[in-house]
Amino acid sequence: MFTLRFDENKCLACDTQACLTRCQYLDMDAATAKVEMQKIIDGRDSRVLHDCVTCYACEEYCPLGNHPFYLIVRRQEELDILPLPDPLVQRGIQVGIPFRGEPEITPVHGPVLNMGVFSALGKMAQGKLFEGLTPISTDPRKMFHYFCQLMYLHFGRISVINDRLEKTIRTIAAHEPTEVVHFHDECYGTYTSYAPAFGIDVPFKSVHLFEYLYERLENLKQEIKPLKYKVAYQRPCSSRLSSDKHAYVDKIFDLIGVTHVKREYVDGNALCCGSTIMGQKKEDSRRFCLALQQKNIDDMRRAGAQLCVFNCPACMQTIGKQVAEAGLMPIFMSDLCRLAIGEQPAK
Numbered sequence: 001m002f003t004l005r006f007d008e009n010k011c012l013a014c015d016t017q018a019c020l021t022r023c024q025y026l027d028m029d030a031a032t033a034k035v036e037m038q039k040i041i042d043g044r045d046s047r048v049l050h051d052c053v054t055c056y057a058c059e060e061y062c063p064l065g066n067h068p069f070y071l072i073v074r075r076q077e078e079l080d081i082l083p084l085p086d087p088l089v090q091r092g093i094q095v096g097i098p099f100r101g102e103p104e105i106t107p108v109h110g111p112v113l114n115m116g117v118f119s120a121l122g123k124m125a126q127g128k129l130f131e132g133l134t135p136i137s138t139d140p141r142k143m144f145h146y147f148c149q150l151m152y153l154h155f156g157r158i159s160v161i162n163d164r165l166e167k168t169i170r171t172i173a174a175h176e177p178t179e180v181v182h183f184h185d186e187c188y189g190t191y192t193s194y195a196p197a198f199g200i201d202v203p204f205k206s207v208h209l210f211e212y213l214y215e216r217l218e219n220l221k222q223e224i225k226p227l228k229y230k231v232a233y234q235r236p237c238s239s240r241l242s243s244d245k246h247a248y249v250d251k252i253f254d255l256i257g258v259t260h261v262k263r264e265y266v267d268g269n270a271l272c273c274g275s276t277i278m279g280q281k282k283e284d285s286r287r288f289c290l291a292l293q294q295k296n297i298d299d300m301r302r303a304g305a306q307l308c309v310f311n312c313p314a315c316m317q318t319i320g321k322q323v324a325e326a327g328l329m330p331i332f333m334s335d336l337c338r339l340a341i342g343e344q345p346a347k
Contacts, residue, residue: 002162002198006071008041010064019058019068024271026051037068040075048072049081054154055272056240059193067197069153076156083276089155096147096160098167103142107176108134111207114172114180116187118313119143124334125183127343128223129216136175145171148190150238154276162198165190169202179205181212185311189241209311210248213337217255223341226257231336232305232328233260234296234319235270236312243268252333256340261303271296275318293319297326309333 017033020026026048028036039046052072059069076082082089113125113133119140125133137146148168149161169191172180182188191206217224233249246267253260265271273296274289297319300308308323310316311333320330335345 002200004067004070004074005197005199006067007064011037011041011066011068014064016063019062019066020048022061022268023058024269025053025055040071043075043078045079045081046075049076049079052076052083053272053277054083054156054237055276056153056237057268057270060240060243060268070158070194070197073153073156074158077158082156084155089157092155093152093157093160096144096149096151096164098144098147098164099142103139103145103171105171105174107174108136109176109178110134111179111181112136112172112175112177113183114146114187115143115183117143117147118183121183121313124332124345127338128220128341129213129334129337129343133181134175136172148184148187150186150190150194161194162200165195165200169195169200173203177204179207181207181209183209184238184313185209185236185242186238188245189238193241208242208245208248210245210252210333213334214248214251214255217252217337217340220341221255224256225340225342227336227340229258229306230261230304231258231307231309232263232300232303233266233309234273234312234315234323235267236310236315237272237276238312249333252337256337258307258336261300261305263299263303263305265296265299271299273312273315273318275314293322297322297328300328301326307331307336309336 017030017037020028020033021030036046036048040048056069062068111133113135115122115135115137119138122135122138125135137143146168149164152160188206188208191202195202239246250260271292274293277285277289305328308328308330310330316330323330338345
């Protein structure tokens with residue numbers, strides 16, 4: 001049984017209670033937030049447990065690195081307060097079960113690219129930017145061996161993650177990588193935020209995709225032709241677990257010659273794509289989600305963006321079509337970088 005490293009005394013001594021007062025979906029002052037956090041710490045019901053949209057942002061907002069979101073999700077499970085209807089939770093849990101048996105693995109003894117469960121997007125990790133990286137999780141029949149399981153934070157199911165995560169870690173470690181570049185923020189956050197928070201050992205070095213792309217672009221600097229687009233970035237919820245890597249967004253944009261437009265809903269103030277809100281139990285969840293997405297897209301348009309840059313496939317799937325219908329071209333960060341060095345993006 002893994003134990004969450006959460007210091008309740010430090011939490012309650014915090015004057016700002018920023019984890020809750022900065023939340024864009026809860027309207028709460030510091031005094032009220034402290035009362036609600038005390039309830040959560042005590043294992044009692046709190047409106048936070050019902051109104052949380054599971055956007056992960058409180059992990060970034062907490063000035064203490066004290067993992068308030070993980071505590072919220074743990075309490076949701078203990079009190080059986082599910083963010084999603086039970087049939088959706090049960091179906092989701094069944095979908096992510098790692099396949100029986102162990103995959104046949106040949107050690108790499110070098111850097112690897114972990115695609116997680118996005119083996120179908122392996123074509124995006126080609127060309128000069130990815131030379132020298134050995135992709136793993138490219139076989140769709142074996143991809144769940146590499147599934148980080150962190151998705152179940154959205155389902156209020158900490159126990160599922162903790163039950164399966166070590167198997168995933170063993171599978172990746174069996175490749176004997178010198179480092180693991182993670183295609184998805186969620187995977188990177190699993191091994192650099194979630195696992196340490198629960199005392200789960202990770203025997204490999206993790207590298208964020210954006211840090212990797214920036215360093216490769218620096219090495220290929222002479223081949224970069226400034227793209228001169230005005231771009232917006234749709235920040236995924238899981239990037240809140242690696243906020244120290246978020247600075248690479250602007251570093252990459254500067255390097256490839258695109259302008260990151262000035263928006264209201266950007267960086268710490270970013271809005272969720274709505275993928276996990278749509279199916280929530282609240283009566284008006286669908287209406288709320290659609291309004292949220294429109295608010296986000298209108299913000300991009302007002303700022304004059306021509307492209308909307310994604311890193312999360314779930315975000316692209318959720319609002320990519322709406323973005324395109326609004327006149328912005330949706331594109332993955334890796335494909336944008338490939339364009340900058342004269343390569344065609346994946347189709």
